[in-house]
Amino acid sequence: MENKKINAGITVFPGSNCDIDVYYALKDVFNINVTFLWHKDEFHNFKKYDFIVIPGGFSYGDYLRAGALAARSRVMESIKDYAAGGGIILGICNGFQILLESGLLKGAMLTNKSLKFECKDVYIKNTGNNNQNNPFTCLINKDAVLKLPIAHHDGNYFAEKKEVDYLFSANQIAFQYCDAAGITSDESNPNGSIKNIGGLFGEKFNILGLMPHPERASEKILGSDDGAKIFNSIIYYVKNK
Amino acid sequence: MIERYSLPEISDIWSLKNKYNTWLKVELAVCSAYNKIGKIPDKSTENILKNARFEVAEIEETEKITKHDVIAFLTNVAKYVGEDSRYIHLGLTSSDVGDTSFSLLFRQALNLILSKAESLAESLAQKALKYKHTPMMGRTHGIHAEPITFGFKLLIFYEEINRGIYRLKQAVETVSCGKLSGAVGTFANVPPEVEKIALEILDLKPLLSNQIIQRDIYAECFYALASLGASCEKIALEMRHLMRTEVSEAEESFSAGQKGSSAMPHKKNPIVSENICGLSRVLRSNLMSALEDIALWHERDISHSSVERIITPDSTILAYYILHQLINLVDNMVVHEDKMLKNMQLTKGVIFSQKVLLTLTDKGMLREDAYAIVQKLAHQAIQTETEFVILLKNNADVLKYLKEDEIRNLFDINYYYKNIDFIFERSLSLFPIPDSYKAVVKVTLKDEVLDPQGKAVLSVLKSSGFNNIEDVRVGKHIELTIKKEKKNKRKEERNNAAGNNAADKIENNNEYDSSSGNNKYHGKNSKNNNQNLDELDKEALNKELRDISEKILSNPLIENFEIEIK
Numbered sequence: 001m002e003n004k005k006i007n008a009g010i011t012v013f014p015g016s017n018c019d020i021d022v023y024y025a026l027k028d029v030f031n032i033n034v035t036f037l038w039h040k041d042e043f044h045n046f047k048k049y050d051f052i053v054i055p056g057g058f059s060y061g062d063y064l065r066a067g068a069l070a071a072r073s074r075v076m077e078s079i080k081d082y083a084a085g086g087g088i089i090l091g092i093c094n095g096f097q098i099l100l101e102s103g104l105l106k107g108a109m110l111t112n113k114s115l116k117f118e119c120k121d122v123y124i125k126n127t128g129n130n131n132q133n134n135p136f137t138c139l140i141n142k143d144a145v146l147k148l149p150i151a152h153h154d155g156n157y158f159a160e161k162k163e164v165d166y167l168f169s170a171n172q173i174a175f176q177y178c179d180a181a182g183i184t185s186d187e188s189n190p191n192g193s194i195k196n197i198g199g200l201f202g203e204k205f206n207i208l209g210l211m212p213h214p215e216r217a218s219e220k221i222l223g224s225d226d227g228a229k230i231f232n233s234i235i236y237y238v239k240n241k
Numbered sequence: 242m243i244e245r246y247s248l249p250e251i252s253d254i255w256s257l258k259n260k261y262n263t264w265l266k267v268e269l270a271v272c273s274a275y276n277k278i279g280k281i282p283d284k285s286t287e288n289i290l291k292n293a294r295f296e297v298a299e300i301e302e303t304e305k306i307t308k309h310d311v312i313a314f315l316t317n318v319a320k321y322v323g324e325d326s327r328y329i330h331l332g333l334t335s336s337d338v339g340d341t342s343f344s345l346l347f348r349q350a351l352n353l354i355l356s357k358a359e360s361l362a363e364s365l366a367q368k369a370l371k372y373k374h375t376p377m378m379g380r381t382h383g384i385h386a387e388p389i390t391f392g393f394k395l396l397i398f399y400e401e402i403n404r405g406i407y408r409l410k411q412a413v414e415t416v417s418c419g420k421l422s423g424a425v426g427t428f429a430n431v432p433p434e435v436e437k438i439a440l441e442i443l444d445l446k447p448l449l450s451n452q453i454i455q456r457d458i459y460a461e462c463f464y465a466l467a468s469l470g471a472s473c474e475k476i477a478l479e480m481r482h483l484m485r486t487e488v489s490e491a492e493e494s495f496s497a498g499q500k501g502s503s504a505m506p507h508k509k510n511p512i513v514s515e516n517i518c519g520l521s522r523v524l525r526s527n528l529m530s531a532l533e534d535i536a537l538w539h540e541r542d543i544s545h546s547s548v549e550r551i552i553t554p555d556s557t558i559l560a561y562y563i564l565h566q567l568i569n570l571v572d573n574m575v576v577h578e579d580k581m582l583k584n585m586q587l588t589k590g591v592i593f594s595q596k597v598l599l600t601l602t603d604k605g606m607l608r609e610d611a612y613a614i615v616q617k618l619a620h621q622a623i624q625t626e627t628e629f630v631i632l633l634k635n636n637a638d639v640l641k642y643l644k645e646d647e648i649r650n651l652f653d654i655n656y657y658y659k660n661i662d663f664i665f666e667r668s669l670s671l672f673p674i675p676d677s678y679k680a681v682v683k684v685t686l687k688d689e690v691l692d693p694q695g696k697a698v699l700s701v702l703k704s705s706g707f708n709n710i711e712d713v714r715v716g717k718h719i720e721l722t723i724k725k726e727k728k729n730k731r732k733e734e735r736n737n738a739a740g741n742n743a744a745d746k747i748e749n750n751n752e753y754d755s756s757s758g759n760n761k762y763h764g765k766n767s768k769n770n771n772q773n774l775d776e777l778d779k780e781a782l783n784k785e786l787r788d789i790s791e792k793i794l795s796n797p798l799i800e801n802f803e804i805e806i807k
Contacts, residue, residue: 064794072793111693113691114693192693
């Protein structure tokens with residue numbers, strides 16, 4: 001199957017600002033068909049989309065809590081149905097926050113421990129033990145380290161200890177912040193996330209919430225093309241499913 | 242309280258079943274607290290929370306033997322919980338459960354009364370506005386003084402009932418306290434953390450206690466009730482005066498088939514008002530008993546308990562009944578505007594005497610002289626049943642200062658009403674007629690969640706020299722305005738909805754068995770419709786706000802919320 005036959009949807013909320021970046025990456029770098037999904041619109045033709053990306057930004061100005069208002073928008077109602085049917089969803093940054101707020105992923109985001117807006121390249125480690133069976137890391141080796149940029153103020157992932165233990169045991173922790181050598185420590189934790197968690201799978205592995213921005217690292221010219229590994233995984237998975 | 246004055250929604254609060262339910266709530270909160278500090282295993286706590294219950298009849302049987310209600314209750318609960326019941330009531334004394342529950346029950350009753358009082362205020366405001374421009378005689382010492390309007394009189398009642406509402410709210414605040422500190426309050430056998438956690442669950446504040454919660458707390462509630470009762474009595478007393486045959490300016494509604502007297506068929510008596518005046522006396526005398534409950538021996542004696550068993554249900558049930566009666570009275574009173582005007586004319590215009598006096602002195606007459614002349618002519622007007630204005634026009638001294646048409650112009654009733662609009666505007670801005678509820682939802686990060694923003698503020702405070710500040714937590718304060726539907730419209734809609742609903746259910750015959758269930762269901766529903774509307778609204782509102790707060794305004798994983806309805 002050619003990439004051209006793959007269809008992706010990108011949600012757009014008031015305040016989304018990475019929607020165009022994701023559009024560019026998917027369309028121009030990976031040659032995929034892309035449609036924007038406006039926050040006010042429902043959609044029911046779930047088969048039309050091979051995967052959906054909820055991009056980063058500041059939906060609704062981060063009012064109330066980051067992602068809280070977007071999570072209650074009409075398009076998210078459709079996305080919940082899409083997810084229930086096994087649809088593939090990648091939430092990046094604010095998209096991750098929206099997935100948490102909508103209950104599609106477990107946990108919550110707090111303000112960064114540093115209190116700063118953190119905007120820099122970080123390393124994340126592919127923690128997952130379920131690489132072959134999920135759309136997002138099927139082409140990435142276990143414990144492989146990716147260099148990706150982060151840009152957020154509320155990326156301090158929190159869940160109760162019991163919940164975190166469960167998520168690890170269920171292999172739902174996708175990525176952890178680490179150093180270039182793949183060692184997780186407080187120094188390599190850019191925002192205070194519990195257990196350095198930077199990426200989280202849904203329980204059926206069709207959803208990934210990811211704090212760093214793979215779309216900003218999909219070409220060498222941007223300093224890293226590690227982000228392409230995630231998109232290539234999705235493309236590979238979609239073609240071979 | 243005798244059945245005659247007991248409306249079910251408030252007397253149910255004081256039923257044995259509700260009392261034991263509340264005790265259970267307290268016991269379970271304590272178990273949860275012990276679980277949180279690691280004293281009761283998760284499994285046992287789960288079992289207790291799941292299986293703890295009681296049967297009123299069984300408790301009564303046991304109490305015949307134990308002669309101690311709390312022990313009888315615990316024995317009964319233990320029967321349903323099994324072995325884990327050893328964790329219930331750990332380190333507590335009976336009063337820990339009894340008094341903490343007492344506060345919860347008192348608060349429940351006061352909140353019900355509060356919503357009734359708010360309804361009364363609304364009824365008074367509506368009538369005040371309706372009769373804003375209806376002239377009537379203002380009387381001091383029972384004697385004609387100067388003109389007022391009937392709406393003005395009602396507006397005074399409206400403000401006063403609003404003050405009563407304020408006192409009730411204070412009382413709710415005051416009574417929202419509990420104690421779980423053991424036999425003499427020293428926490429000897431129960432750790433303070435347990436009290437803190439359990440009272441948080443119950444939404445009560447801790448306060449320093451010996452064996453019991455100090456009784457000044459409850460006396461304040463009885464004062465709020467007695468004072469509100471006295472204000473209701475004042476309104477009822479006014480109605481009785483206005484209904485007197487010689488006055489006949491307003492009367493209680495007289496329903497078809499109603500009889501005033503067994504002997505005198507012509508009678509229409511102010512029976513509701515008299516009833517209110519009588520019952521408010523009971524509220525006042527109960528306050529005396531509540532005040533006497535404050536002084537007890539040493540760390541407590543039990544002399545207050547018998548008193549409270551009587552006066553607490555009685556006072557709350559009566560206050561509620563008084564409000565209920567008064568709302569009906571105000572909503573349905575008959576007002577004779579023509580008679581009000583007629584009565585103003587009884588005194589032949591002397592009610593304008595002050596205006597005449599001021600004008601004469603203004604025109605140059607000595608005040609002493611003016612007073613003497615005006616007084617003489619006014620008394621003469623009443624004695625000889627001659628119009629005051631005619632006597633003035635025929636008085637040579639008066640004519641030296643005023644022309645005839647100037648005298649006539651003094652008798653303008655609108656002079657007295659020039660500030661009525663101002664008066665109403667001021668009152669209604671001070672105490673706006675509630676057409677919407679205001680609610681505040683406070684969202685705070687849970688204690689165990691780090692608050693970086695708070696930490697940042699803390700460091701700034703410290704660097705600014707406020708070294709005594711230990712911690713700062715930043716939260717959100719969210720104000721909501723919720724539209725309140727018009728009282729009557731709401732009543733109608735609710736009746737319709739409930740009626741249809743009941744009819745459907747009966748017709749489909751699915752949920753309610755026609756042999757027994759139907760009547761019961763219907764009866765229960767119509768009771769709610771007539772008597773318990775505002776409470777239902779409040780309840781629904783509370784539920785809605787909890788829903789909003791849980792699902793949207795807060796993230797329960799990391800945040801707590803508190804709702805306050807204003």
